[in-house]
Amino acid sequence: MAEYQYDLVVIGAGPAGESAAMNGTKAGLRVAVVDERSTVGGNCTHQGTIPSKALRHAVHQVMQFNRNPMFRHMSGQKWLSFPQVLETADRVINKQVAMRARFYARNRVDLFHGHATFKDNNSLQLQLDDNKVDVLKAKDFVIATGSRPYQPPEIDFDHPRIFDSDSILTLTTTPRNIAIFGAGVIGCEYASIFNGLGSKVDLINPGERLLAFMDDEISDALSYHLRGHGVLIRHNESFKSVEGFDDHVVLTLESGKRVKCEAFMWANGRTGNTDSLNLEAVDLEPNSRGQLAVDDHYRTKQANIFAAGDVIGWPSLASAAYDQGRSISGVISNNGTYRHVNDIPTGIYTIPEISSIGKTERELTVAKVPYEVGKAYFKDTARAQITGEEAGVLKLLFHRDTTELLGIHCFGDQAAEILHIGQAIMSQPNGGNSIRYFLEHTFNYPTMAEAYRVAALNGINRLF
Numbered sequence: 021m022a023e024y025q026y027d028l029v030v031i032g033a034g035p036a037g038e039s040a041a042m043n044g045t046k047a048g049l050r051v052a053v054v055d056e057r058s059t060v061g062g063n064c065t066h067q068g069t070i071p072s073k074a075l076r077h078a079v080h081q082v083m084q085f086n087r088n089p090m091f092r093h094m095s096g097q098k099w100l101s102f103p104q105v106l107e108t109a110d111r112v113i114n115k116q117v118a119m120r121a122r123f124y125a126r127n128r129v130d131l132f133h134g135h136a137t138f139k140d141n142n143s144l145q146l147q148l149d150d151n152k153v154d155v156l157k158a159k160d161f162v163i164a165t166g167s168r169p170y171q172p173p174e175i176d177f178d179h180p181r182i183f184d185s186d187s188i189l190t191l192t193t194t195p196r197n198i199a200i201f202g203a204g205v206i207g208c209e210y211a212s213i214f215n216g217l218g219s220k221v222d223l224i225n226p227g228e229r230l231l232a233f234m235d236d237e238i239s240d241a242l243s244y245h246l247r248g249h250g251v252l253i254r255h256n257e258s259f260k261s262v263e264g265f266d267d268h269v270v271l272t273l274e275s276g277k278r279v280k281c282e283a284f285m286w287a288n289g290r291t292g293n294t295d296s297l298n299l300e301a302v303d304l305e306p307n308s309r310g311q312l313a314v315d316d317h318y319r320t321k322q323a324n325i326f327a328a329g330d331v332i333g334w335p336s337l338a339s340a341a342y343d344q345g346r347s348i349s350g351v352i353s354n355n356g357t358y359r360h361v362n363d364i365p366t367g368i369y370t371i372p373e374i375s376s377i378g379k380t381e382r383e384l385t386v387a388k389v390p391y392e393v394g395k396a397y398f399k400d401t402a403r404a405q406i407t408g409e410e411a412g413v414l415k416l417l418f419h420r421d422t423t424e425l426l427g428i429h430c431f432g433d434q435a436a437e438i439l440h441i442g443q444a445i446m447s448q449p450n451g452g453n454s455i456r457y458f459l460e461h462t463f464n465y466p467t468m469a470e471a472y473r474v475a476a477l478n479g480i481n482r483l484f
């Protein structure tokens with residue numbers, strides 16, 4: 021058994037762990053990172069964000085090709101299989117892993133690969149692959165162990181036709197039809213992916229509308245477009261059972277409906293990876309979803325143990341995890357990089373894409389804020405007419421007295437990129453946050469950014 025001493029030990033080499041480690045080492049701390057995987061990147065790189073986004077991009081390209089009349093001169097419609105698009109995801113994963121491994125090496129962060137459990141408040145036991153055990157001692161710890169799909173015990177996830185969002189990446193054929201239970205972000209994104217591959221998709225939603233946290237108009241637009249492409253959406257359904265057979269699966273819902281499909285994907289719920297950390301040794305208790313409570317500094321109730329990323333629950337995004345991790349080593353090293361991460365944008369990679377920040381119309385109405393709306397439909401911008409990506413809208417919500425931007429909601433191609441222009445204005449202090457910015461500055465033409473000018477004019481014209 022070897023014993024090592026560090027200032028900071030981070031458990032988990034996903035976005036939260038990586039950024040905590042990098043900011044810590046740059047601040048002069050002696051840092052080690054532990055991950056039970058043999059490569060870095062976390063679930064984000066291997067099973068979550070990166071593979072799903074790479075898959076989605078490949079599928080979107082196929083859809084663009086098949087839709088574009090120009091390409092018909094060159095060939096008929098082309099289709100790729102799920103395993104073929106997965107190959108493109110693998111290429112991206114490999115690049116990400118190589119790049120991230122270089123970060124650790126260049127920044128002199130020691131990497132350990134093994135399963136970590138707490139021994140006490142200042143030491144961690146590391147079970148190495150070769151049955152050896154190391155002990156890492158440190159002043160401070162970061163728990164950045166992420167999350168995994170929640171698996172209800174009554175579902176047989178070992179059945180070759182029953183998947184969750186991790187195991188779907190092992191699918192070896194393109195199912196002719198797939199039922200997805202759960203219409204949160206994961207369910208909606210995979211519904212787009214399979215629909216784009218030509219599978220018939222049943223998307224079954226336990227809630228009343230898709231992505232209920234989004235602005236109603238955007239959620240409606242997503243439903244309309246998914247339905248338009250042939251996805252069958254059922255709302256307000258409860259799961260009863262799923263039975264796997266040799267060549268099909270039957271999903272039964274509490275309402276009595278039965279859905280027969282070649283593959284079934286469970287996309288409802290995630291659990292924080294805390295159950296095997298031996299948290300009893302440090303007197304920490306996760307909630308029923310395996311998540312840890314933290315204060316505004318991402319500190320658990322133990323002063324030297326911090327937690328970030330999916331393991332602390334909302335918003336469970338890689339984007340936020342990076343900033344939370346960095347903030348933690350800002351607190352520990354006191355190097356001025358602490359920031360409480362709120363005002364987080366949403367980027368949802370359905371086809372078409374969705375992105376938003378700030379308040380929704382419903383929230384502003386409940387709060388009795390006198391807001392106005394400015395909209396630009398993508399079909400009315402030159403850029404979208406050129407690219408052929410005409411489905412979409414940019415919606416700006418602003419205070420009718422101060423013209424301050426209160427919410428930005430975008431649906432359509434590149435929405436997740438377009439949003440950040442508005443976010444930059446929205447975060448300006450001292451009166452800098454005004455919809456008038458888009459009228460007082462000249463935008464490149466033709467660009468999708470021009471939609472801001474069109475939407476701002478549309479909104480300002482409503483004022484009296």
Ligand SMILES: Cc1cc2nc3c(=O)[nH]c(=O)nc-3n(C[C@H](O)[C@H](O)[C@H](O)COP(=O)(O)OP(=O)(O)OC[C@H]3O[C@@H](n4cnc5c(N)ncnc54)[C@H](O)[C@@H]3O)c2cc1C
Binds near residue numbers: 056336
């Ligand atoms: C299908 C899908 C798509 C997603 N798409 C997006 C997206 O588009 N944008 C976005 O911002 N977010 C997205 N997310 C969410 C994003 O992937 C997560 O928020 C992010 O991965 C969380 O990062 P993390 O650092 O908390 O941990 P993770 O990335 O979960 O990594 C945790 C690491 O800890 C390790 N670990 C766990 N327990 C131990 C232990 N005891 N000892 C040693 N190591 C341990 C694991 O091996 C893992 O490598 C998606 C998630 C899924 C599932």
Ligand SMILES: NC(=O)c1ccc[n+]([C@@H]2O[C@H](COP(=O)([O-])OP(=O)(O)OC[C@H]3O[C@@H](n4cnc5c(N)ncnc54)[C@H](O)[C@@H]3O)[C@@H](O)[C@H]2O)c1
Binds near residue numbers: 288
């Ligand atoms: N583009 C993106 O940003 C993106 C893409 C995919 C996933 N994600 C992230 O991954 C996470 C999962 O996504 P999701 O939309 O499918 O939602 P989800 O799986 O977290 O939630 C779906 C439903 O399951 C319930 N639930 C959650 N955990 C549970 C548990 N352990 N036990 C029982 N019920 C539980 C929730 O309350 C919700 O009703 C989200 O937090 C999301 O932010 C983000």
